[in-house]
Amino acid sequence: MAATDTPILAVTGNEAVAEAMRQIDPDVVAAYPITPQTEVVQIYAQFVADGKVTTEFITVESEHSAMSAVVGSAAAGARTMTATSSQGFALMWEMLYIAASYRLPIVMTTVNRALSGPINIHCDHSDTMGGRDTGWIQLYGEDHQEAYDDTIMGIRIAEHLDVRTPVMSMLDGYVISGAIGPLQMLPDEAVKEFIGPFKAINPLLDSEHPVTVGPFDGLHGWYFEHKATQQRAMDRSFAVIEQVSEEFAELTGRKYELLSPYRMDDAEMALVVIGSTCGTTRTVVDQLRKKGVKAGMVKVHVFRPFPVQAFIDLLGSCSVVGVMDRADSFGAQGGPLFLEVRSALYDLPKRPQIVPIIYGLGGRDIFPDNIHEAFAVLQKAAAGETLPVERTYLNLRKDRV
Amino acid sequence: MTPAKKTAAGSSAAQRKSGPAKVRQPKLPKPAWDVSEVDEWGPEEHQLGATIPEAGNSVYNETGGWRSQRPEFHPEKCDGCMLCYFYCPDAAIIVENDRAVGMDEAHCKGCGICAKECPRGAITMKAEEKE
Numbered sequence: 001m002a003a004t005d006t007p008i009l010a011v012t013g014n015e016a017v018a019e020a021m022r023q024i025d026p027d028v029v030a031a032y033p034i035t036p037q038t039e040v041v042q043i044y045a046q047f048v049a050d051g052k053v054t055t056e057f058i059t060v061e062s063e064h065s066a067m068s069a070v071v072g073s074a075a076a077g078a079r080t081m082t083a084t085s086s087q088g089f090a091l092m093w094e095m096l097y098i099a100a101s102y103r104l105p106i107v108m109t110t111v112n113r114a115l116s117g118p119i120n121i122h123c124d125h126s127d128t129m130g131g132r133d134t135g136w137i138q139l140y141g142e143d144h145q146e147a148y149d150d151t152i153m154g155i156r157i158a159e160h161l162d163v164r165t166p167v168m169s170m171l172d173g174y175v176i177s178g179a180i181g182p183l184q185m186l187p188d189e190a191v192k193e194f195i196g197p198f199k200a201i202n203p204l205l206d207s208e209h210p211v212t213v214g215p216f217d218g219l220h221g222w223y224f225e226h227k228a229t230q231q232r233a234m235d236r237s238f239a240v241i242e243q244v245s246e247e248f249a250e251l252t253g254r255k256y257e258l259l260s261p262y263r264m265d266d267a268e269m270a271l272v273v274i275g276s277t278c279g280t281t282r283t284v285v286d287q288l289r290k291k292g293v294k295a296g297m298v299k300v301h302v303f304r305p306f307p308v309q310a311f312i313d314l315l316g317s318c319s320v321v322g323v324m325d326r327a328d329s330f331g332a333q334g335g336p337l338f339l340e341v342r343s344a345l346y347d348l349p350k351r352p353q354i355v356p357i358i359y360g361l362g363g364r365d366i367f368p369d370n371i372h373e374a375f376a377v378l379q380k381a382a383a384g385e386t387l388p389v390e391r392t393y394l395n396l397r398k399d400r401v
Numbered sequence: 402m403t404p405a406k407k408t409a410a411g412s413s414a415a416q417r418k419s420g421p422a423k424v425r426q427p428k429l430p431k432p433a434w435d436v437s438e439v440d441e442w443g444p445e446e447h448q449l450g451a452t453i454p455e456a457g458n459s460v461y462n463e464t465g466g467w468r469s470q471r472p473e474f475h476p477e478k479c480d481g482c483m484l485c486y487f488y489c490p491d492a493a494i495i496v497e498n499d500r501a502v503g504m505d506e507a508h509c510k511g512c513g514i515c516a517k518e519c520p521r522g523a524i525t526m527k528a529e530e531k532e
Contacts, residue, residue, distance in 0.1 A: 210457075
């Protein structure tokens with residue numbers, strides 16, 4: 001069966017990820033269930049029980065242990081995966097840095113969910129946005145297909161010898177993870193061939209060549225040099241991500257960009273969006289275009305490494321840009337995506353005005369009307385009105401006094 | 402006392418004029434992983450992920466200079482029970498023919514556990530002297 005002849009299935013986002021993991025068949029999975037990622041672990045555990053994978057599945061008592069176990073497993077020389085959400089991601093915190101600094105090519109699905117408190121199980125991006133400096137590559141998927149595709153491409157990107165950096169791939173909690181949507185899977189053997197065999201570097205289990213992983217930097221001070229290599233790997237990963245995306249497109253016809261523009265060719269104003277809200281935004285862009293408003297959208301697929309040049313190329317000629325953050329950076333000038341997009345455009349001789357927009361925290365619904373409100377703010381700016389410095393909140397209940 | 406200098410493999414550092422008898426430094430083979438110029442290394446010269454690609458090379462990292470107290474071994478009191486060897490956290494008790502015969506001065510940090518545990522008082526601690 002050719003790679004593009006497979007049927008289109010109706011699955012949840014979590015099923016899409018679990019199926020990708022089944023096809024990858026990693027040597028080790030260590031994971032702890034947490035809403036809304038639970039289904040990934042549950043389905044994968046069933047694959048293990050049914051003998052559909054050869055994976056050593058390690059049940060652990062927490063996400064701290066899950067990430068510790070996958071660090072150990074990857075250092076031992078095993079292709080290793082895990083998945084988490086929200087508080088689980090937060091509990092992995094210190095080990096996320098360890099995984100990245102030991103340059104272990106772990107691939108982890110993170111189903112985005114708000115961080116407490118107040119306790120909330122719904123979608124926003126505060127978990128992984130908080131982890132943007134952990135040293136992991138971050139791929140954000142929009143829908144079921146991307147959640148599946150990113151999982152598979154993530155293996156190639158993380159394991160590439162120019163990169164050797166862990167990859168986290170995201171999908172929106174509930175909106176994608178729990179809702180049913182279309183998925184076209186690759187045949188199992190096509191995935192096997194695409195990812196190829198795992199090549200470990202300095203594996204602990206190679207008893208012929210004993211090594212020490214994770215030594216103390218001691219009194220000698222080489223930490224700084226190792227941090228510089230992490231940044232260099234991030235720099236090199238742009239080319240690798242593009243190469244892997246290219247090969248994936250040859251196989252599937254689905255081409256992923258660092259950033260995906262929508263109706264940006266002549267756009268005067270644009271929203272920058274991550275995740276499932278891109279679909280709603282496209283609809284609104286189409287509605288505005290019918291009215292003659294030159295609106296566009298830039299979808300962020302890759303947030304780490306941050307594709308500065310792609311932002312400059314796509315947004316440089318706009319007069320105003322709204323950056324939609326589904327996470328906030330309290331006390332900063334706006335959400336994390338806003339801060340970085342504005343910084344990316346700073347060096348342009350003529351740069352657009354850039355507006356911080358916060359939406360969807362804790363799963364607050366985002367309707368087409370709310371996207372229209374965002375564009376209305378941009379239209380005022382385009383008409384010469386001075387922009388508010390403070391955040392624009394979409395669908396936030398108003399104070400009554 | 403002087404702080405431990407960074408010790409390039411193969412060089413000798415933190416060595417003191419020998420005080421009591423039976424304090425010695427074992428002979429080391431040449432390390433396979435040459436880090437003698439590590440202070441000059443740029444980022445690309447290090448191993449991926451800070452892995453050490455050679456087993457057991459902590460022996461080249463001499464920690465004797467950390468001492469503020471040094472052990473003195475009194476072999477006439479030793480009955481060869483080997484408790485010092487089992488308790489030493491730095492594998493710095495030198496053993497020959499199943500008996501402790503002294504301390505590895507290049508690595509003994511002077512913690513004094515051996516002196517505390519020795520049931521025969523065959524190890525005593527003495528303030529480290531300035532060179």
